[in-house]
Amino acid sequence: MSVSYRVPGKGRLTQAKTARFTFDDQSYSGVAGDTLASALLANGVHLVGRSFKYHRPRGILSAGAEEPNALVGIHRDAARKTPNVRATVQELYDGLAAVSQNRWPSLSFDVGAVNDLASPFFSAGFYYKTFMWPKAAWKSLYEPKIREAAGLGVSPELPDPDHYAARFAHCEVLVLGGGAAGIAAALAAAETGVRVILADEQADFGGALRFESGSVIDGQNGWDWAQASVAKLAAMENVRVLSRTTAFGYYAQNFVGLVERVSDHMQAPHPDLPRERLWQVRAKRVVIATGAIERHMVFADNDRPGVMLASAARAYLNHYGVAVGRNVGVYTANDSAYAAAIDLKKAGVNIAAIVDLRDNPAGSIIDEARAMGIEIHGGRAVVRVGGKLRVTSMTVQPKNGGGERTIPVDAVLMSAGWTPSVHLFSQSRGKVAFNDEVKRFLPGTYAQDCVSAGACNGTDGLSACLDEAYAAGVKAAKDAGGKAAKSTKPKVEASESWSRGMLGAAPGAGPGTTVKAFVDFQNDVTAKDIRQAVHEGMRSIEHVKRFTTNGMATDQGKTSNMHGLAIAADELGKQIPEVGLTTFRAPYTPVTFGSIVGHARGKLFDPTRRTATHGWAERNGAVFEDVGQWKRAWYFPKSGEDIHASVNRECVTVRKTAGLFDASTLGKIEVVGPDAAKFMELLYTNPWEKLEVGRCRYGVMLREDGFIYDDGVVGRLAADRFHVTTTTGGAARVMNHMEDYLQTEFPHLNVWLTSISEQWAVIAVQGPKSRDIIAPLLEGIDISDAAMPHMSVREGKICGVPTRLFRMSFSGERGFEVNVPADYGEAVWEALWAEGQKHGACAYGTETMHVLRAEKGYIIVGQDTDGTVTPDDAALGWAVGKKKTDFVGIRGLKRPDLVAKGRKQLVGLKTKDPNVVLEEGAQIVADPKQPIPMKMLGHVTSSYWSENCGRSIALALVAGGQDRMGETLYVPMPDSTIEVEVTGLVFFDEKGEHLNG
Incomplete structure (x- = not known):
């Protein structure tokens, strides 16, 4: 029977609404607002998993996204089984079913724990050495076993029945992080009237105010101030507030990826609700206010269940109303652990002792702890802890050696200091700089329009954080075009502050020791492993990381990176900056495949595109083929015809009378602006400045290396407007190619590019009778040879709707391409078909189109070219302007091998x-x-x-x-x-x- 560790009168959760849940089929009770981790701790459960390599018992380390140990499977039903969910993030709901991972047959008795006894055989880099011989055994023996052992959770076997949503958003100021600093920055920016998005990964805003108990802002308790401020922001029309939303990736041009957990916290989500929503946000300015992450102490057996971060224990007490133990020890090199000890002591929890690595810890908070009767051991270290499935004691020793003392405890809180969360700043390609005074990496050189504020910028103290963040919000909004606004920055009347700490292994786990002092909990990387990597020749921290796997787990080294770096630097006899810092890559925390894929699954994985005439073609017996995403009419067989007979008939009919062909899938781009002709001159090999309005020209586009990239007919509609056609398959990439050069190489040109591929339906009428077919339906266009010669374009009406009429041919016959708004495509086709029937015309498909163009030697880019073909190779040298001095690919064409x-x-x-x-x-x-x-x-x-x-x-x-x-x-x-x-x-x-x- 479980024992409750709820503390009456503590926390912010109401006891009125309970939630039943199971963990490894054992039933427990929690309350609304709990996370799975807080609910387990409230029931006295610390053992939640087994480590990856050694299968050592592991408990809850943290209270947030940095959690490396408490990874569980969440099972809603047979199809909804999600592995590796952090129990510290998973919100509780009635009926939640969780299972532990990486153990057999049970969590308390795991056969895999034999690996711990065999740990000398699994030291750093063992996989690089062990499985190399004999070579023949790799496929038959090693690889299957390694694959079987890989990973922690079990992947679901059934298709995911949930759906996921995606949103694009633009704003002037994006604030990442909803702690005190983020809220202050958002308030400052919002008052200027600009669009603001505030995002935080927690269910509630407030950050560290969630566990701090001594902060007072604007006359309110810090937490209450945070809730009131966020409510004010949410009520503003220019502000979007996103909770449960993690910024996982910071990309080029202030493009940030966010994942919102929409329904994972609900017992029975509405079927219309997505499970998660992917936000793709483009911001003019980004304020990074992601705070700092507490580091653990590196000492022997520091991975025992019940050993956790001091800030986590404080959060479980002050927010969730849960005590992590009844007789708690504290091990620290930082003042913040004292605040946790004091809060627990006030809540009636016995603090067995505070072990402080510092020789003479001093300050008001130390004095307060001492005045409460808490025993403080300065200049001492915890050299190991007792217990197996739960910590039972801590052994204390002077840090320079001496007599040991064992103190009974049921939990150990630890704090080695705080590491600024510079992950998103680093992802933005910003360069961090090491501050030797405080021994922290801080934001240094910025690469994008962003600013870091608060603890993630190395700023200590609540008042200083709020001042810095408020100023950052004001400046970001002003730089983004915001108006000056009268607003009052938050006033801090009481706060908590701490800094410093230690990096690397604590005494008792230093060089020469063989104890298991864990640096990376999830990957079972010890201080000894880091030193071994250095001894075996690893000099770069990137090599050390890969050799040991330190920082490569799902937590991405949030608690372990700095310790590993410090140990490697100490072993190399170098300063930390000389060893370097590992690269922070997206995602910041794991992102589900579902959120990335969104709707692109099943039938929508590769959406089927249909032209406006698809229904007519289907009714008239067309056989279709897939061309990219398009369904295109392949041929139109008559009764008894196979493909060959049908195509032969269609080919002859087009050349003798006429044929109608749906060419709507061609890419179409409008190039508009005063510099449109100049832009075309640079993107295509042909000259365009002197092309008359109303005329067309075949254009060839090259890559930088001189090879053909795409081709198509271009019509000049006005001095500043070109209608560009591309190949069907090249529509998107040509648009991207043009936009890329316009934005990066030719930004001085005053040009706008618009994809109009789906705006216009295109009906090609080809053959000797083509003019007779379209003439009765036209208004305002003279299509005589004199008025509209081959390679011309005119605008007018057909069947009463607007048309862009091109006289051009991909068949070699007299031909017209009728462009009409797509909504009218089928109606105009039917009118043209009715006229065509009077002349014996046929409908023809892509196969006939290919034959007709091959008869005339017209190339198809991608079929008759292979990415290594130049205009001369394709007999298109005539399309390269001989007098042109510059265009994309001109230098590539002059390479000796391209003219050989x-x-x-x-x-x-x-x-x-x-x-x-x-x-x-x-x-x-x-x-x-x-x-x-x-x-x-x-x-x-x-x-x-x-x-x-x-x-x-x-x-x-x-x-x-x-x-x-x-x-x-x-x-x-x-x-x-x-x-x-x-x-x-x-x-x-x-x-x-x-x-x-």
């Missing part, structure tokens, strides 16, 4: 047997009798049967191809070798007469 002879060039191929259709991708050789491996000259890029030519045709990339015209080459296949003749690219209408009907 023998490069692969695009050519046509005709098989000696006209009925043989080559396979796309087939290799080409000069001599089929040469020994294997043969020297390949190139490969087939496009290959079709052409009903219009009465034979097979193909395009290919062939080494020195343009100099091989008329030469016979060979295509070796498994059952035969095919002879081919190298030809020009154009197989049909070489003179181009069909473009004019």
Whole structure:
């Protein structure tokens, strides 16, 4: 039967509402507002898990996100099983079911604990040494066992039934951290009228005020001030307050990723609620107010359940009303542990002793503790603790050696000082600097528009933190365009303050000792392991980290990094800055796959895109193919036709009369602005300044290295407006490519880019009768050859709706591309189809489109190019402006290897047997009798049967191809070798007469 450790009259939770929960199938009771950790401690449960490597008993170390030990599985049902949840963060709800991890058959009796006895075989870097021999045993023996032992929790086996949401947000000031400093900064910024977002990972705002008992701000208890201030902020229209929201990643241009836990704290969430919400926030200014994290003391067996951070014990008492023990010992090198001891003593908990590593600790808080009758041992160290599944005693010794004294305890609180949380600052690419006076890494050189304030900036004392944060909020808002506002900064009337502390191993765990003094609890890294890494040649802290795995657990070294660094520096005989600091990477705390994936799962993993005419095509028997995310009509078979018969008929019909083709999937971008032509000159190989309004030009876009990136027809609608088309597959990347250069290389140009791919439905009407089909439906556009020659664009109306009409062709026939607003796409298609039927036109699909363009030698980027093709290679040298002095890729084109002879060039191929259709991708050789491996000259890029030519045709990339015209080459296949003749690219209408009907 469990015993309650609730302290009457303590904490901020109401006892009226209880919540039943289970831990390893044992039933317990907590209260509303508890975390799983506080509820377990209230029931006297300290043992919550087993360590990764040695399977040592582990208890609750902290009260927040830095927790390395208390990782549990949360099981809502068979499908909702979440491993590695920090019990210190998981809020309690009625019916919560939690299980311990990394143990068998039970938590109290774990067979895996034999690893602790075999620990000499599992020292630092053992996996680099142990599993190297014999080599043959890796796959059969080592790898399966290592994979079986890897990880802590068990991954769920069923699909996740929950759903996740995502939001994009913009603000002038983003405040990360909802402690006193963050609240002060948000208040200051909000008063100026700018948009402010305040985010904190806890359920309630207040930060350290949650456990502090002596703070008074503006005449209120610190916690009450925090709640009142946040309520004021939440009521302001320009402020968004996000609790249970962790800033996990700080990226370029003040882009910050946040994860909001929406329903994990609810017993029965509404089915419409997401489990988590991903916030992607772009801010003009960021105020980082993430506080500081208390460090543990490094001494023998410091991992026993019941040994925890002093601030955590204080939080459990002052916020949750839970005492972590009845006879508590304290081990510290910092004043803050005294505050915990005093609060516990006032709550009726016996403080067995305070062991202070400092020789002569002095100050008002020490005097207060002494006046309360608490025994203080200065200049002494805890050299080990007793107990196995729960601490039972601590053994004390003068730090320079001497007689030992064992003191019975049921909990040990420890504090080695506080480490500023510079994780997000470091993620922003800011450079930290070591302050030798206080022995802390602090924000140094900033890389983005952000500022650190409060404890994360190394500022000690509540009053100083609030002053600094308030000033930071005012400046951030002003820099972001906020108006001057009259507001009063919070006044601190009483506060707590502490600093200093120690880094590294405490006496009794120093060089030469073999005790297990843990630095990283989750990965079982000891002080001895760090020293061994140095002895084995690791000089960089990054190498030490990887050799020992220190700081590589789910807590990312929040409590262990500085200790590991200090031990390595001491062993190397160097100062801490000389050894360096490991890189802080996103995420700050673990992020679920669900929150990152959001809606992109199942049918939405790769969303299916359909054009405006999809329904018509479906009703008219189209067979579809997937092109990227698009469903495109592949061909339109009539009764009894297979794909070949259908495509042959469609190809002939287009060339003899006309065909309608849905080209809506083409990428479309508007380039607008006074410098639009200059921008086009720089992005494309072609000249654009002198292109007349109303005319079009085929454009080629290169990468910086000179290779073809994309192509498409560009129409000039006005002096300052271009309608750019791209390949279907290139729509997004071309837009990104343009935007990238506009923002980074050509920011001086006054240009706006807008993706209009989905705004316009595009209907290509191709063939000798194309003009007759569209003419009756047009208003305000003269489409005669004189008024609208090939490669022209006009604006007017068709069927009464606006249109951008291009006269252009991807078939080699007279052709028009009708652009209309997508909402009218199907209606205009049906009108054009009705007119087309009068002339015997057909609907055709992508396969026919490919054949028609291959007959004319028109390339498809990505099919006839492979990322190493230049304009000259593709016979597009004519599209490179000879007088142009600059464009993206111009220097790449001048590289010697890109102008050397023998490069692969695009050519046509005709098989000696006209009925043989080559396979796309087939290799080409000069001599089929040469020994294997043969020297390949190139490969087939496009290959079709052409009903219009009465034979097979193909395009290919062939080494020195343009100099091989008329030469016979060979295509070796498994059952035969095919002879081919190298030809020009154009197989049909070489003179181009069909473009004019």
